[in-house]
Amino acid sequence: MEAENKATIVGEVVKHTSARSKATCEISARGFSREDVDVNILTPSKVPASYSLSETEGGLFFVEFVPQEVGTYIMDVYAAGQKIPESPVFYKVYDSSLIRVTEAGNGVVGQPCQFRVDASQAGEGQLEISINDGEVPNHVQVLGGGRCLVHFTPEVAKPHTIDIKFNGEPINGCPFICRIADTSKVSVALHHLELFPVNEKASFQIHVDTADNAELAVSVAGPRSDLPVQVTGNIKSGFLAEFLPEEVGPYVISVEYNNVPVGGTPFTGKLSQNFFLEDCILFNFILTYAVIMYAPLHTHLCFPLPIQARPMMPPKFSYPPFHGEQLERPLILPSMPARLEKATSKLPYRQEGETFQRKCTHRAQQSLWLALFLWKE
DSSP states (O other), rough: OOTTTOOEEEEOEEEEEETSSSSEEEEEEETGGGGGEEEEEOOOOOOOOOOEEEEOSSSSSEEEEEESEEEEEEEEEEEEEEOTTTOOEEEEOGGGGGGGEEOOOOEEETTTTTEEEEEESSOOEEEEETTTTTTTEEEEEEEETTTTEEEOOOOSSSSSEEEETTTTTOOOSEEEEOEEEEEGGGEEOOOGGGEETTTSSSEEEEEOOOOOOOOOOEEEEOOEEOOOEEEEETTTTTTEEEEEEEEEEEEEEEEETTTOTTTTTEEEEEEEEEOHHHHHHHHHHHHHHHHHHHHOOOEEOOOEEEOOOOSSSSSSSOOOOOOOOOOOOOOOOOOSTOOOOOOOOSSOOOOSSOEEEEHHHHHHHHHHHHHHHHOOO
């Protein structure tokens, strides 16, 4: 009779169940009636949980409840006022919707990619991560507190599918798509834009050596705001990007292929004021006046007259030896007359255009410096 009145738990006493899903427990209690079986369930916050208890044939009883809270639920089972030997039963409740995946962006062939998985609020469970159905190996770095960092290195320029499961359930947003681009197949010619004039259209070429379905994005950030960029062409003939700079200052050019910066970008080019013809004529007048007034005729002085306006390259001045000694500091006149630079190059320089020659004394050097001073002022 005692053997017939034995109550036991059917199945495991530690169970994993999802939040807001029905959790069950089967109890074998032959010889006991419904009134003899009692259940007490305690939530992770130590609050009694409601449940239902039903009896079937053969002395089997079923307990059902719906956990709402992530954590461990504890269920004690009693038969005729006595706790059965397998009691308590533990329910490890998890919530896969609380898992967060961040930094799962696009990547480049041959360069490591990574993304973070935060399961700190999801409860206990097993995390499974696969990329392209396991074809691409990945390495998981445990950060602690239910967080980890996943690394993988793509070898082919194609979309990579990231599947993440928690206790066998796909998490929200899965699968994640990581687009992989081969930026080595994209080339951009930007060196000619290191310095360019104002109010003139600037352009550069973009060549894409692939027929993959990818996104090409071009942007130009001016000194104050972004500029509209017109991109024309196709993959076969190449692309031409054009924009109109209207302010003096740095311009940052960005070219992205599948949201990945192309090699050599972002690129910073500078826009400077044009070197106006009127400024050249004024400087010639001051320089000529200084030489005539302050330089007697003895030593040979040779310098160029910048009679042509050059928008991008400022004129340069150099001198032959004074009494057998070479002047080691040629002067460079930038396009903005308020600044003067001293170069250290010893190489002589000759500029295209007319040349003014006059014999003068060693005071000619002082005269030239006077002219530059007046020009600066």
